[in-house]
Amino acid sequence: MKELPKTSMKRRTQNIRVLELYSGIGGMHYALKSTNIPFEVVCAIDINPLANTVYNHNLGNRAKHIDITKVNASELDGYHCDLWTMSPSCQPYTRIGKQQDVQDPRSHAFLHLLEELPKVESPPKYILIENVQGFENSITAQKCREVLKGMNYNFIEGNLTPKQSNIPNSRCRWYGLARKGSLVNWNFEEIIATSFKNSYKGEGINTLESFLETQASFESYFLPEKLMFRYGHQLDIVKPTSTNCCCFTRGYGQLVQGSGSVLQTSDHESIADQFEKDRMSLRLRYFTAREIARIMGFPDSFQWKEIEISEKTMYRLLGNSINVNVVSRLLSHLLYPSTGGQEEESIIKPSFY
Numbered sequence: 001m002k003e004l005p006k007t008s009m010k011r012r013t014q015n016i017r018v019l020e021l022y023s024g025i026g027g028m029h030y031a032l033k034s035t036n037i038p039f040e041v042v043c044a045i046d047i048n049p050l051a052n053t054v055y056n057h058n059l060g061n062r063a064k065h066i067d068i069t070k071v072n073a074s075e076l077d078g079y080h081c082d083l084w085t086m087s088p089s090c091q092p093y094t095r096i097g098k099q100q101d102v103q104d105p106r107s108h109a110f111l112h113l114l115e116e117l118p119k120v121e122s123p124p125k126y127i128l129i130e131n132v133q134g135f136e137n138s139i140t141a142q143k144c145r146e147v148l149k150g151m152n153y154n155f156i157e158g159n160l161t162p163k164q165s166n167i168p169n170s171r172c173r174w175y176g177l178a179r180k181g182s183l184v185n186w187n188f189e190e191i192i193a194t195s196f197k198n199s200y201k202g203e204g205i206n207t208l209e210s211f212l213e214t215q216a217s218f219e220s221y222f223l224p225e226k227l228m229f230r231y232g233h234q235l236d237i238v239k240p241t242s243t244n245c246c247c248f249t250r251g252y253g254q255l256v257q258g259s260g261s262v263l264q265t266s267d268h269e270s271i272a273d274q275f276e277k278d279r280m281s282l283r284l285r286y287f288t289a290r291e292i293a294r295i296m297g298f299p300d301s302f303q304w305k306e307i308e309i310s311e312k313t314m315y316r317l318l319g320n321s322i323n324v325n326v327v328s329r330l331l332s333h334l335l336y337p338s339t340g341g342q343e344e345e346s347i348i349k350p351s352f353y
């Protein structure tokens with residue numbers, strides 16, 4: 001058989017071609033894996049070498065150390081991708097930060113992408129963007145809506161927390177979904193009604209127990225006495241039977257307030273009473289990085305110790321990452337909207353076929 005030139009061979013595949021921008025440790029890639037959508041991550045881009053090391057070890061050598069502010073439209077075009085996923089830096093928009101929005105240099109990479117996107121000759125058919133809750137009120141978000149609307153994307157957005165997927169974790173995030181072509185009844189509320197619980201206060205949320213390690217040695221995870229006495233009142237304490245834990249941030253294990261919950265390992269009934277009587281007897285420990293990875297939807301095959309990435313680094317990288325299960329459901333709706341997130345043959349075809 002006559003050998004096809006390289007480009008034609010690429011276009012014979014039925015896989016959705018994906019450009020994973022701000023790829024970190026590959027949360028978007030794992031989310032795609034759990035959709036059953038045939039896909040190929042053509043390139044993953046991140047400026048953090050440690051994140052790239054973890055990504056490349058687990059997901060094949062896709063992650064490249066590139067500064068997004070330096071990538072131009074023709075380079076973006078060259079990837080010929082159907083789907084772009086992006087989780088831009090959230091620090092310019094976080095409620096506990098200064099909320100400097102477009103004035104914060106960390107917003108510049110995304111603003112740059114918004115300038116380059118309209119210049120791309122074959123723009124992606126699908127785009128998924130993730131950021132912190134509150135991003136929707138920023139000037140950056142306004143600019144994002146304008147650019148996507150100007151390019152005739154059908155754009156929907158909303159906030160979701162893993163608890164709406166029965167996962168015992170509060171990590172409310174803003175999601176924006178853009179797709180080419182008009183669709184009747186494609187809206188965020190409909191997606192929530194189809195694949196998420198409308199409220200996260202209801203019943204049916206799993207307990208933390210099923211995410212906990214049982215074989216690990218927890219010695220180095222117990223909270224030291226000094227911290228317990230100085231900052232104990234600021235801790236969010238949960239039990240294995242709890243149906244919630246706070247969002248784990250990049251500062252987990254170092255900062256006390258607002259960086260994530262700690263786990264009671266004693267079996268005292270009332271945390272508050274026992275805390276006042278003898279707080280050390282609660283035997284509080286940090287969640288391990290593996291437990292946090294599980295809560296965030298990463299499979300146990302996801303590795304970092306094997307490549308000598310420390311637990312502290314992993315807390316940081318996981319704190320920056322996404323909830324794989326939530327994003328996976330959203331990706332299904334983005335790629336197969338007319339069947340409520342179920343696979344549909346006609347949509348699998350890449351846009352440039």
Ligand SMILES: C[S@@+](CC[C@H](N)C(=O)[O-])C[C@H]1O[C@@H](n2cnc3c(N)ncnc32)[C@H](O)[C@@H]1O
Pocket residue numbers: 022023024025026027028045046047048051066067068069087088089090109317320321322
């Ligand atoms: C919110 S995290 C995204 C995490 C990712 N989705 C994951 O699952 O780990 C933002 C990522 O953007 C990267 N980043 C920030 N500025 C960048 C830039 N100018 N160019 C490339 N990557 C950048 C950071 O290193 C970080 O990994």
